[in-house]
Amino acid sequence: MPLSLRVALLLSLSASSVIAQTTAATDPGIRTIPDANKNLTGRAPHGIDWSPDGKLLTFIVDEPEATTPGKAGDIVQIDAATGRASVLATAEQLSKLTSAAVNEKDADHRSRYGMSAYLWSADSKHLLIDNGGRLWLYDIAAGTGTLIVDTHEGSGDDPKFSPDAANVSYLHNHNLYIHPVSATGKETALTHDTTDTLLNGEVDWVYLEELDVRSNYFWSPDSKSIAYLQMNEAKVPQYPITDWIPTHATIDNQRYPQPGDPNPAVRVGIVSTKGGKTKFIEVPFSPNNDYIPRFGWVDANTVYIEVLTRDQQHLNLYFADAKSGKTRLVYTDTDAKYLDFSTDLNILPGGRFLISSWRDGHVHLYLYSYDEHHPLAADATLTRQLTQGDYEVETVDSIDPKSNTVFYASNEGSPLEDNLWSIKLDGTAKQQLTTGRGTHGTSTSPDGVHFTDFYSDATTPPVLSLCTISQNCTPIWKSKPVARATGVTSSIVTVTAADGKTKLYGRLTTPAATTPATVPLILNPYNGPTPVSSIRNSWGGSQIFNELLAQHGFAVLDIDTRGSGGRGRDFQQAAYRNFGPVQFSDQMAALDQILAQYPQLDSKRIGWWGWSWGGYFTLYSMTHTDRILAGVAVAPVTDWRNYDSIYTERYLGLPSTNATPDPNNIYAIDSPITDAAKLKGRILIAQGTGDDNVHMANTIQFIQPLIDAGIPYDLQLFPRKTHSIAGPTARDELFSRILWHFETYLKP
Numbered sequence: 053m054p055l056s057l058r059v060a061l062l063l064s065l066s067a068s069s070v071i072a073q074t075t076a077a078t079d080p081g082i083r084t085i086p087d088a089n090k091n092l093t094g095r096a097p098h099g100i101d102w103s104p105d106g107k108l109l110t111f112i113v114d115e116p117e118a119t120t121p122g123k124a125g126d127i128v129q130i131d132a133a134t135g136r137a138s139v140l141a142t143a144e145q146l147s148k149l150t151s152a153a154v155n156e157k158d159a160d161h162r163s164r165y166g167m168s169a170y171l172w173s174a175d176s177k178h179l180l181i182d183n184g185g186r187l188w189l190y191d192i193a194a195g196t197g198t199l200i201v202d203t204h205e206g207s208g209d210d211p212k213f214s215p216d217a218a219n220v221s222y223l224h225n226h227n228l229y230i231h232p233v234s235a236t237g238k239e240t241a242l243t244h245d246t247t248d249t250l251l252n253g254e255v256d257w258v259y260l261e262e263l264d265v266r267s268n269y270f271w272s273p274d275s276k277s278i279a280y281l282q283m284n285e286a287k288v289p290q291y292p293i294t295d296w297i298p299t300h301a302t303i304d305n306q307r308y309p310q311p312g313d314p315n316p317a318v319r320v321g322i323v324s325t326k327g328g329k330t331k332f333i334e335v336p337f338s339p340n341n342d343y344i345p346r347f348g349w350v351d352a353n354t355v356y357i358e359v360l361t362r363d364q365q366h367l368n369l370y371f372a373d374a375k376s377g378k379t380r381l382v383y384t385d386t387d388a389k390y391l392d393f394s395t396d397l398n399i400l401p402g403g404r405f406l407i408s409s410w411r412d413g414h415v416h417l418y419l420y421s422y423d424e425h426h427p428l429a430a431d432a433t434l435t436r437q438l439t440q441g442d443y444e445v446e447t448v449d450s451i452d453p454k455s456n457t458v459f460y461a462s463n464e465g466s467p468l469e470d471n472l473w474s475i476k477l478d479g480t481a482k483q484q485l486t487t488g489r490g491t492h493g494t495s496t497s498p499d500g501v502h503f504t505d506f507y508s509d510a511t512t513p514p515v516l517s518l519c520t521i522s523q524n525c526t527p528i529w530k531s532k533p534v535a536r537a538t539g540v541t542s543s544i545v546t547v548t549a550a551d552g553k554t555k556l557y558g559r560l561t562t563p564a565a566t567t568p569a570t571v572p573l574i575l576n577p578y579n580g581p582t583p584v585s586s587i588r589n590s591w592g593g594s595q596i597f598n599e600l601l602a603q604h605g606f607a608v609l610d611i612d613t614r615g616s617g618g619r620g621r622d623f624q625q626a627a628y629r630n631f632g633p634v635q636f637s638d639q640m641a642a643l644d645q646i647l648a649q650y651p652q653l654d655s656k657r658i659g660w661w662g663w664s665w666g667g668y669f670t671l672y673s674m675t676h677t678d679r680i681l682a683g684v685a686v687a688p689v690t691d692w693r694n695y696d697s698i699y700t701e702r703y704l705g706l707p708s709t710n711a712t713p714d715p716n717n718i719y720a721i722d723s724p725i726t727d728a729a730k731l732k733g734r735i736l737i738a739q740g741t742g743d744d745n746v747h748m749a750n751t752i753q754f755i756q757p758l759i760d761a762g763i764p765y766d767l768q769l770f771p772r773k774t775h776s777i778a779g780p781t782a783r784d785e786l787f788s789r790i791l792w793h794f795e796t797y798l799k800p
Contacts, residue, residue, distance in 0.1 A: 081538030083600035085791070089783035092596065093513040093531035096506070097128070099169050100516075103176040106499030107132055109518060109528075110140060112169065120528055127170065127179075130518060132502045135526055141190060145197070146181065158184070158206035160774045165260060167207055173217040178233070180220060185209050187220060189233050198235045208254065210267055216275040219325065228253040228269055228280055230325055242278065242323045243330065249288075249307075253280035256316055257744060258309055262698035263345040263360075264394065271325075274352040277374060279322050281347065282332075287314035287340055291747055297771055306744055309697040311707045311719070314340035320347050320357050322374045333372045335359055335379050343698070350399055354427045358397065364390045364702045369397070369407075371427045382422060382432040385409050389628045390702045392621065394583055401453045403427075404435070404477070408445060410621045412437070415444045417460065419477060436479055444618055446470060446584060452500030459485070459496040459503070467618050468544065468557060468589045472496075472503060474521070485523060491590035508591035510542070531591075537599035539564040544587070547645040549614055550637035554623070557587045558611035558642065561598040565605070565652055572657035572798040573607045575643065575673075575680075578616070579635040580665030581627070581703065585618030586610065597787060606794060607653055609646055613638035631692070631703050631722040632672045639673065657681055659798050661790060664746060664775065665689070671724035671735070671754065678732040682797035684790050686738045687746045687775055690754035691725040694747060728757035734797045736766040738786055740773030766793065 095114035102109055109130045113122040122128045125143030130136070161167065170190075171180040179190040181197065185206045188197040203209035203222045211222040214230070221230045226248065231239040243252035253269030260266075269280035290305040309315050317339040321330040333355065337344075341362040350356050350371060357379075359368045369383035385391060385407075392415055398406040403424030408415055417438040423429045439445055443464035449472060450459050456477040463470045464484075472494040475482040486492040490509030497503065501521060508514040513531030542561040549556050565571050576598070578586045587610060598608040612618075613635045615627030627634045647655050660683040662670045667688030674683045689695050693707055708717040720726045735758075739751045751767070758765050768789050770777050777786055 079538055080535035083537055083596055083603055085600070085784050085787050086780070088593075088597035088600055088787050089780055091593065092534045093591070096514060096516060096531075097529055099127075100495060100504060101168070101170075101172060102495065102497045103172050104174050104498055105176045106497040106501060107176070108140075109497075109502070109504065110170075110172075117529065130528060132497060132518065135518065137528070140192060141179070141195065145195060146183075148197070160776060160778055161207040163778070164776060165266065167266075171211065171213060173213045173233075174215050175217045178213075178217065180211055180213055182209065182211055187211050187222060187231075189220075189235070200233065200235055201229075201231050201239060210253070210255070210269070212267075212269075212271065214271050214275040214325070215273055218275065221269070221271070221278065223252075223254050223269075226251050226254055228278065228323070230278075240325075240327055242325070242327060243280075243282075247286075249284060249286040251283040251285065251316075252321075253278075254283065256283055256285060256307060258316070258696050258698055259283075259343075259345070261745065262696060263343065265345060270348050272349050272352050272374075275325065276352070277322055277324055279320060279347060279349060279355050279374070281344060282319055282321055282330075284317040286317075288316055289313050291749075293742055293744060293747070295772060296741065308744075308747075310695065311693055311697050311700045311704070313697055315343070315362070315697055316340070318344045320344060320355065320372075322355065331375070331377055333357060333374075333377050333379060335370050335372070336368070336381075338362065345393060346397055348397070348399070350427055356397060356399070360391070360393060362701065363705070364393065364698075367391055367393065369432075371422070373428060378428060380428040380431075382427075382430075383407070383420060385411065387411070387621075389625050392624070396448070398448060398451055400451060400477070405432070406438070406448065406451065406458065408448075412440065413622060414440075414442065414620045415446075416440055417445055417448070417458065438475060438477070438479060442620070443467075444584075444620065449494055449503070450496040450498070450500070452496075455500055457481075457500055459494075459500070461492070461494060463584070463618060466589070467585050468587060470584070472505070485519075485521060487523065489589060491588055509589050510544070510591065513591050537603065540599045540602040542595065542598070542602075544589070545609075545611075545646065545649075547611065547642040550634075550641040551614075554614060556611055556613060556638060556642060557585070558609060558646075559587055559595075559598075560607065560609050560646065560650070561595070561602050562607040562650070562652070563602045563605055568651045569654045569656075571605065571607050571652045571654055572659060572794070573609060573643075573647075573653045573655075574601060574659035574661060574794060574798070575639065576608050576610050576661055576666070577613065577635075577639060577669060578610075578662060578664075578666040579613050579639070579669055581615060581624050582617040585612050585616060587612045601791070601794070604791065604795065606659070606798065607650075609643070611639060611642040613642070628703060629705060629718050631718070632669070633722070635669065636673055636676060640677070640679075643679075657798050659683060659794050661685070661794075663687060667737075667746075668724065671728075671731075672722075674733050674735060675724045675727035675731050680733045682734045682736075682794055684736045684738065684793055686777070686786070687740065687743055688724075688737065688750060688754075689746055690728075690750040691723045692719050693723070694750050694753070725754050725757065728754055729761035729763070731758065731761075731763055734764065734766070734793070736768060736789065736793045738768040738770070738777070738789065740770045740775065740777050742772045743775045745775035 097111035099112040120137045127141040129140040181188040185203045187200045190197045227243040285307045288307040291308040293304045321332045323330045343360040346358040357370045367385040372379040419435040420432040422432040446461045472485045493506035516529040517525040519525035663686040667685035670685040
């Protein structure tokens with residue numbers, strides 16, 4: 053493109069942006085780039101938690117509002133019985149609990165993995181406040197905080213109260229420590245390893261990201277022992293994450309197993325809280341291959357250990373005597389392709405446990421029993437399948453042992469919605485507890501009497517309510533009013549997959565224009581396997597950017613294809629060993645159907661953009677069709693050999709050992725780098741240089757064949773930013789760049 057024309061386009065876009073900003077001052081329905089990267093609804097309370105006795109609901113205020121007391125930074129408590137709200141700890145009190153500045157990585161991990169800023173003690177009288185790795189004991193009655201210890205670990209300290217509330221445990225320098233809740237007490241190191249490749253109770257990156265592990269150590273019910281996972285990463289290859297901002301660049305070497313690489317070698321150990329030698333439990337296991345994704349206590353003398361084989365087709369549950377180390381295999385689950393590993397094991401009183409499986413084609417709950425007094429005496433036996441039907445159980449919210457009631461979230465009724473349900477352990481009294489067409493994020497109180505409901509639908513911004521099980525709800529936080537986007541229509545659409553029979557759901561956002569073939573269409577699917585579907589009847593922050601694009605004259609289409617989650621085993625496993633082709637064929641089939649239904653869309657001006665798996669999908673599609681004029685890939689996987697072992701092998705198996713690409717190797721077939729020289733359309737790749745999830749090597753490797761083939765491309769780097777490219781400055785720059793790209797290459 054001639055430079056003068058590029059400059060003219062830039063001036064035109066700048067002028068239109070100024071006009072849009074000016075119009076926005078008078079029309080609240082006009083979307084701007086800052087709108088797309090801030091919460092127009094207001095920031096909802098975070099750190100929502102229940103006191104162990106179920107009497108108090110607590111949360112941290114982000115933005116003060118009339119329905120509850122407190123100001124930004126306060127911890128507010130609500131008496132569940134009366135609904136009376138008061139400030140438990142003020143921002144001023146908490147501000148005295150100072151810490152060093154939190155770095156980019158720690159801030160990202162705390163947000164990305166939902167790490168709590170405070171914890172309740174079992175006696176419901178104290179909070180443990182984690183301020184950047186500095187652990188404070190906050191006395192609720194006195195309103196004062198006492199510094200217990202500085203872990204110097206940032207987001208990796210994983211602090212916990214002991215069940216008897218006498219001690220605090222935490223991680224430091226890859227070892228496990230405990231400290232009395234008294235600041236004058238002395239810490240005790242329970243493990244003493246000095247090598248950086250031995251992690252005692254610590255969660256490494258791949259377990260954190262791909263197995264949803266949030267902690268790798270647990271107190272025994274009697275507070276006398278701790279079970280922990282020891283991870284030996286000596287054989288795990290390292291990836292260098294470089295920081296180029298300092299004059300002398302620095303490198304953070306991340307342990308990151310790629311497909312076929314050695315995984316961390318793991319084993320469960322039991323250590324007394326008085327210190328001493330660890331007793332390691334031996335279970336049938338392939339070191340540097342198999343996984344221990346879950347473990348914990350059955351009772352004060354017995355632990356359970358789940359072993360997931362490397363191919364993720366076999367899950368074995370063992371009970372082990374904590375003192376002798378003797379083990380017994382009590383439960384197994386298998387799948388010919390791969391297991392949907394997502395839900396924790398729930399140990400119940402009376403020798404029972406609840407576990408999820410998709411063995412009947414959908415994720416459901418199964419109740420098993422075992423000898424409570426002699427857990428290793430016999431195999432566990434199936435008591436009953438607790439839930440069943442054409443829907444997915446998404447999570448177990450809680451279990452009330454007194455009433456024998458399970459509270460769980462499911463999408464029964466519609467894959468676009470979810471609700472909180474309850475059912476008795478005997479399979480009776482199944483009941484839907486939430487109401488309203490939309491999505492409900494819930495948290496049930498420990499006593500099974502109350503729950504919180506974070507509700508929204510496609511046109512209703514979120515509302516947080518405190519509810520009783522009898523369904524009497526009182527709002528405790530409401531979104532700010534958000535004006536409807538001016539001149540924009542958005543609706544759920546249905547199409548048929550490429551197989552000609554499977555129903556697919558999507559969302560289409562369009563400008564008001566109705567003149568035939570005048571509106572460019574941008575596809576924005578994710579389509580990677582997820583626990584729930586991407587298309588939901590819920591309020592979504594990403595929709596603001598879709599509306600902005602529509603106000604700039606673009607239509608935006610997002611379709612959930614086969615291979616994505618929330619629709620059952622067969623729907624998701626359609627992409628097994630076929631990672632990309634199935635989703636692509638469904639997208640092309642959906643595109644043709646939508647173009648036929650909406651004549652205002654221009655079939656000659658198609659764009660595509662996505663993030664992470666969606667970024668991969670953008671590149672895959674642009675190397676397999678010439679229908680896409682412009683695309684944006686944010687943090688894309690370009691070669692599946694670059695991504696991590698657990699995720700990639702689940703869907704593609706182990707990579708070929710051939711030195712050169714095998715044309716029948718699915719790693720080559722499903723990786724866009726193989727066909728980079730066939731890329732059509734103008735591509736923009738955006739990447740954070742500090743991305744510890746999808747490494748920058750993916751982007752660098754993909755650029756080389758583009759250069760070799762003489763294919764032009766655009767590149768936007770974000771120094772130090774991780775996978776989420778977080779922060780308003782970086783996000784505004786990214787979304788402005790995406791808009792510019794489509795304005796430049798999709799407009800006439």
